[in-house]
Amino acid sequence: MSFNTMIVQSGGPTAVINNSLIGIVDGLTNHSFDGEIYGAVGGIYGLLHEDFISLSSLSASERYQLRWTPGAALGTWRHKLIEADLEKIIQVLKKNQIRYFFYIGGNGSMNVAKMVDDAAKHAGYELIVIGVPKSIDNDLIGTDHTPGYGSTAKFLATSVLDVNMDMISYPESNGVTIIETMGRHTGWLAGACSLAEDYLQGNSQLLIYIPEVPFHMETCLEKLTNAHKEKRNTILVAAEGIRKENGQLVCDDLAYDALGRPKLGGVSSYLKDTIEEQADIKARYMTASVWQRSSMTLASKTDVDEAYKLGIHAVLLAHAAYSGVMVGLKREESDEDYDVSYQKIPLSQVVGKEKFIPENWYNQKENTMKKEFKSYASPIIQGEMVVPMKEGLPIYQRVI
Known part of the structure; x- marks a missing residue:
């Protein structure tokens, strides 16, 4: 039958x-x-x-x-x-x-x-x-x-390179561009942006913030201010679900979806406003949104x-x-x-x-990914x- x-x-x-x-x-x-x-x-x-x-x-x-x-x-x-x-x-x-x-x-x-x-x-x-x-x-x-994941990782890493080339087109540029990625509880997508790190030009700084590690605004602002004084651009990558030390979302103005989960997104806008208000540094932001999963x-x-x-x-x-x-x-x-x-x-x-990024794959001092992460992610974006x-x-x- x-x-x-x-x-x-x-x-x-x-x-x-x-x-x-x-x-x-x-x-x-x-x-x-x-x-x-x-x-x-x-x-x-x-x-x-x-x-x-x-x-x-x-x-x-x-x-x-x-x-x-x-x-x-x-x-x-x-x-x-x-x-x-x-x-x-x-x-x-x-x-x-x-x-x-x-x-x-x-x-x-x-x-x-x-x-x-x-x-x-x-x-x-x-x-x-x-x-x-x-x-x-x-x-x-x-x-x-x-x-x-591999395709989205490739899209995001390429986006970082493209943004970097745009930023260094301006002499003595020292601005901040924030890229918001998806990632409710994990930072695999934000971390993928580190694959572009070794190819950045113009002495640019890349900072990556993931939900697995608490986000500290004061430390972030200090790094942005130092780069600004040194006439260096900064690309700041933030997963949508980054959290403070107490576990609270950095951006917690939320609605909820059909499954009862908070609708995330908006952390890049929040960071831009905070950076401009507290550090007096011009910033812009972009959200990869559905592009990152549909390219x-x-x-x-x-x-x-x-x-x-x-x-x-x-x-x-x-x-x-x-x-x-x-x-x-x-x-x-x-x-x-x-x-x-x-x-x-x-x-x-x-x-x-859920599968989280291993703690020893993230450099908390430099706010970027270690070689173990890059060795893991790099083969997946090939071809x-x-x-x-x-x-x-x-x-x-x-x-x-």
């Missing part, structure tokens, strides 16, 4: 999330899967409202085009599940004879995948549930790094390829009848070329946890994507 597959994209989009989607589709197709391959339109929304699209009919050309298309091709949705939702999802999966269930996402999404796996077991429904990691924040445990033209080829292969390996786990697991990346220990293998980890060991263009603009593919 044949059965069908459901693929869901969840959480914030990335530049490479569609590669995992197509990796799953290609993995099933290459193994002569004879059932229907469905995609849930709008993530969990599609599951709850039975809004699916067939991915089985995608041509090889359409699948290939999706590999250089950023954003979630199936659509995504943030929603806090309740018990009734889980019951509805199992009913929908049964009705449509879904036996393979692939859930692409980050921390919260892996929790949803586990909830669906648990609900299916409780209902006595035979369902294979595989989590496929995705997160630009890189805070998911069970995997050396998450697809999406395919600056995507890492390593990131793209790993995202795709994770989809392939997710299918292999499903065929081997593993369920309630996430497929992850394991970095191979080597003094030579960077390489990864693919592993499985129980979802129960992933949910409710360039060649994105097809038409009339000077990228050609992207839609499926919904």
